Amino acid sequence: xxxxxxxxxxxxxxxxxxxxxxxxxxxxxxxxxxxxxxxxxxxxxxxxxxxxxxxxxxxxxxxxxxxxxxxxx
Numbered sequence: 887x888x889x890x891x892x893x894x895x896x897x898x899x900x901x902x903x904x905x906x907x908x909x910x911x912x913x914x915x916x917x918x919x920x921x922x923x924x925x926x927x928x929x930x931x932x933x934x935x936x937x938x939x940x941x942x943x944x945x946x947x948x949x950x951x952x953x954x955x956x957x958x959x
Contacts, residue, residue: 891945892917892926898948907941914951 892898896917903911909930919927924945931937 891923892920892948892950894918894920897951897953898926898928899951900943901947901949904941904947907939909939909941 894917898915898917900909900911900913900915903909913930915928915930917926918929918940921927921942925942926945926948928941928943928948929937930939930941
């Protein structure tokens with residue numbers, strides 16, 4: 887994870903498979919709670935907005951997604 891701390895309501899993607907939870911690398915979720923500085927409660931929802939899973943995940947398991955232009959460092 888970079889120096890930018892993830893924030894509440896950030897859109898993130900999994901960076902690894904979590905087969906024990908039926909989740910795959912690349913699945914997209916929303917941070918709904920910050921549990922510790924590097925631990926986040928992430929909600930995974932379908933296209934209709936129905937939650938199908940919620941997991942406490944470390945920052946290392948997540949990648950923040952950006953929907954606007956970011957200047958490269």
